Amino acid sequence: MAYVLQIDFKMLGPFGDEMAEAFSDLAKSINEEEGFMWKIWTESPETNEAGGIYIFETKETAEKYLDMHSKRLAGFGITDINVKIFAINEQLTKITHGPLN
């Protein structure tokens, strides 16, 4: 059963095209993580926040990624992160066209 990992944190930038350029290699590497299905990259230049919505195949792979990613963020000086891991109600998600494949 798929799980959601939602993360956000304060970040002073870069955003937009500069963010895409800075993190494109990182993005490619995320595709190789165990259990990874997809990620939507979130950003809010107005409030200096960024983050991501990830889907992993299992709770264990979501937790393993979070552990690694938390350390990576700390390496960027980002330590105060909001994070939740959730199960997915698949029946309701199917009704509202949530993409899980």
Place this chain on the structure above:
Amino acid sequence: MAYVLQIDFKMLGPFGDEMAEAFSDLAKSINEEEGFMWKIWTESPETNEAGGIYIFETKETAEKYLDMHSKRLAGFGITDINVKIFAINEQLTKITHGPLN
């Protein structure tokens, strides 16, 4: 440009199949909301939390839905919600296969 609305809150249930049964009509109605693209329904029976990850076509339609939905949640007795609206970095999201269509 699409926007993410992420919401979560404390909830004592129902979860799983009972949640799906309780909220299936609500789920169908969400499909009719202005600018709505999709929603993943999140739940965590272990921590008594639930919520959703939504994609809306614009920031304005996300904000409009949030305003309505906050009042609806308050009607269920849920007033302490964590909520963020984010823009999406489409270039990075494309690399990591984030589904925006």
